[in-house]
Amino acid sequence: MSAFLPLARSALYSPVWLVPFDDHARRVRSAGVEARLERFDDEGGSDGQGGWLPLDDRAVRTPSGHLAFPGLGRRAEPWAARPERHRVRFEAAGYQPLYPADGEPFSAALVGVEFLVYPYDNTNPPAVEASPRLVRLLPGTAFPYPPGVRTVRGVVLDAATRAPVANALVEAGGRTGQDLTPWHERTLSDATGAFRLALRWEGEKATENTTEETFLVEATERPGRAGSLTVRLPQEAERRHVIEIREQ
Incomplete structure (x- = not known):
């Protein structure tokens, strides 16, 4: 047309x-x-x-x-x-x-x-x-994920003022363990800076038999202003994670 x-x-x-x-x-x-x-x-x-x-x-x-x-x-x-x-x-x-x-x-x-x-x-x-x-x-934070979908939650803050950063892009990525297919999950923080991010795929493991998985979760406010942290699962599944935004 x-x-x-x-x-x-x-x-x-x-x-x-x-x-x-x-x-x-x-x-x-x-x-x-x-x-x-x-x-x-x-x-x-x-x-x-x-x-x-x-x-x-x-x-x-x-x-x-x-x-x-x-x-x-x-x-x-x-x-x-x-x-x-x-x-x-x-x-x-x-x-x-x-x-x-x-x-x-x-x-x-x-x-x-x-x-x-x-x-x-x-x-x-x-x-x-x-x-x-x-x-x-x-x-968003109120998204109705299906049962069994693994998520982590937290808040994005300005590192200097401790004020919440709304509408920040929060994301994680990696490759699946079997066929190394790239995966990418992302969400946006709400008006209070809160976020809830799905982690449906396997994270990095120190050895093949270990149960601990690590994920690098990054938050971006705009070019030059970002922050990140490492999330370890399942140990930190219930933790309220804090990502601090600062000038890069």
């Missing part, structure tokens, strides 16, 4: 195509996912700083699991309008959205998928063609 459909069907064009992806189940997920659209008002309010305004446009779910906003940017005189900055924020029970795209540096300050909406009409297509964008949904 073309991103821009001419003439009467051009109202179907969407400047953004978002694909919600359940990072734990490793599959596309659109059921139970809400996408809230906002526009940036750069004229500013009383403080002159501008701000994000919620919009009433509702996302449309396509058969392929994409979320789109058909008709967004359509204008009677597109040549007289300029591109407008928008963002989409996701909500899904038990999940927290990871907003940087794959391959982009993580930053806890990102709170939505931002994009420009270019004006268009039936005969003047938008200046930029949209392409699908994967948005990963990570398990």
Whole structure:
């Protein structure tokens, strides 16, 4: 399906195509996912700083699991309008959205998928063609893990101020013991800095017969600010782990 459909069907064009992806189940997920659209008002309010305004446009779910906003940017005189900055924020029970795209540096300050909406009409297509964008949904602290899934919990703190660090990326990785297949688990800290991370795969072992497994758990607030600790299982399964964020 073309991103821009001419003439009467051009109202179907969407400047953004978002694909919600359940990072734990490793599959596309659109059921139970809400996408809230906002526009940036750069004229500013009383403080002159501008701000994000919620919009009433509702996302449309396509058969392929994409979320789109058909008709967004359509204008009677597109040549007289300029591109407008928008963002989409996701909500899904038990999940927290990871907003940087794959391959982009993580930053806890990102709170939505931002994009420009270019004006268009039936005969003047938008200046930029949209392409699908994967948005990963990570398990949050309230995620309903199936019975038997091993998890560790803790909190992410600023090493200097001891203040909780919200929306920090907490992750662990390694290789399976049998076939050395890479694995990667991740979550995001909540507003209080708390996290709950699944460790479904085997950690490192000192010898083949030992029962102790070790995992390196890392937390990132933004490039240059991170922290890590070693978790030993099963000994520390019930411990509340503290990861301190500091300048690297």
